Amino acid sequence: MIPISYYLILSTIIFTLSIAGIFLNRKNILVLLMSLELMFLSVNFNLITLGNYLGDLTGQVFVFFVLTVVAAESAIGLALLIVLFRNKKTIDVDDLSELKG
């Protein structure tokens, strides 16, 4: 039996990676969306692990809802990305700084 701490550590590592992906990614919005996806996965991973550990099915069922929302979210994100590319001809993060004061 693999101890629960391993699962949690893995989840934390994935979460940290995704945050680092958002912060350190200076190139590409596509990578940004992928990092977000990864963040959701790590959270889902946590939910499943702890749901199984506590013997509560709610956590595992909740993951389905989260996955649905994430799918919708990434669909919208990709749609926005396409519109953005049509207008700006770029998906480079550094070029998208119109709110700079």
Next chain:
Amino acid sequence: MIALTLILLLSPLIGTLLLLFFQNSSKNLTILISNISILVAFLLSLFLLYLFYSSNSSSISANFLTFADTKLFSLHFGIYIDSLSLIMSSVVTSVSLLVHYYSISYMKHDKSFNRFFVYTNFFTFSMLLIVFANNFLQLFIGWELVGLSSYLLIGFWIKKESAIKANYKAFLVNRVGDIGLLLGLCLILLSYNTTDYNQIFQIKNSINLDSVSIFGFTFNALSAICLLLFIGAMAKSAQVPLQFWLPDSMEGPTPISALIHAATMVTAGIYMVARLSPLYELTDGVLVFILYVGSITAFFLGLVALVQNDIKRIIAYSTISQLGYMTAALGASLYSLAMFHLITHAFFKALLFLCAGSIIIKCHHEQDIRKIGGLRKYMPITYLAFMYASLSLIGFPITSGFYSKESIIDAIGYFGHTIPYLMLLLSIFTTTLYTSKIFFKVFFGESTLPKEEQNDNPKNENDRQMLLPLFILTAPSVFLGLFIYDPLMIGILFQNSLAANELTIAFYNDYVINSFKFFLHSFTSINFLILLIGLIFSYLYYYKKAFNINVPQFIRSTLTKEYGFESLSSYFIPKIQNIFTKYLWRKIDISTIDNGLINNTSSLFSNLSSKMKKLQTGFIYHYSLIIISALIFLLILVRITY
């Protein structure tokens, strides 16, 4: 009686409002409204005067409107009817009526015909407001309104630069006096808790010795009040050292000089002191001050008239000098004589100015007497009227001016005020000189009229509308004194309106005896001798040109510069004002307000915002970093607290 007085007071105001309302209508309507409103006031004045004396009623004081009503004091609009105010209002309205009538012709070619009558009607109303005031606040309001109308009328020709400068000057000098009046008003409220004349007259005795303390200095309240009020009177009645606005005010139309700057407005100060005579009687020091101010003004400003060449300016200096006589009479407690001279002076000085206006019109607005001459043949009526007015001004026996002026001089001598007496005596001589100077230069010698106007046809003189007021004014200028002299001196005319009647009565019983004896006695007096010397001297000097006097240059220039007042008013005061206002402009306006408050505030915010906006990088990862670090920070906070 009260209702009639109210109508009398408001009639010129209604006239003003109607004139404003019918601003763009015909000239005839303007003439009708303005003259009728003054005519109503004049007739009511006469009627009330008759009513007052025939019914032997005592003074009436009535309040109408209340401005303010506090526990300490209340401020009202009211009227005060007694012999003094009724006589004064008769003088004001009669001169005003004649001047209005005269102006119809004098101003007929002016574009701002309507505006002129709006101002003159408004002036008459303001003056009546002073005359009928029954409290100090109303006096002050009337005082300011009179100043305002004077300002508007001096600068009536708004496109003439000298006129604008003159009205500015007149207004500023009057402000100096107004501050005195205002401070006096404040002090009255402070020490009496009322502004009503009657109440103050009643309680004056009990608190005469009360003192007030201002900035650590202690004054006798009553003396301080009287002195401050007299400063107001000094500015309005052109006494040294606040006299220098009056000659410049001759920039206005000539009827205005006659109405405001000779007959009525400048006498407001004299009237006020006479009205408050019960108060002034209780202060010795202030009266001596008034006496000396008056006699200095009478003598020294009369001298200045000798070196002037503008006909209106000479008469203006003579006005200042005559006002000096009135002030001196006030200072010697001879209030009824001061009022008497005020009345006679109003008539003969208005007459002189109206004659001057007639001359000026005839000579196509030439005012320099060196360029006018030989008008006797061509303007016979003006010539005669001017002669009678001049005789009255120099105090030739039997004329009105003789009775009022000689009585003042003799009474001041009789009561032993030696130095003022000598100054007033000497100024008879100067009065004679400058009056004859105008008379001989304008009416005798070579004619300066253009050839085509040189004919003896009497119709060639100015039109009847201008000559009728001259006719009418000649009568009071010559005969009024004789008629009212006796009742005035024994105190029937002014009854109890003026204080210290007993002085005048003592002088009358002891020295004058009656008007006819005074007339006979005058031929043997030193006054007549001086007058005669003056007349002979000026006849030889100005008419025959028998000899020539070389006046030393420094005396001439001192007189021309009006003892330095000229440079004071046209050079030093503007210079000081310039430095002062520039200092205010640089230090207060630019440094403190503009740069300090406004620009600093805006630059503070722009600096702050330029620092703040650096946070807005526009990069998503910066925002998310802030969001997540804030989240972590909050979580730690929650962890620590619970």
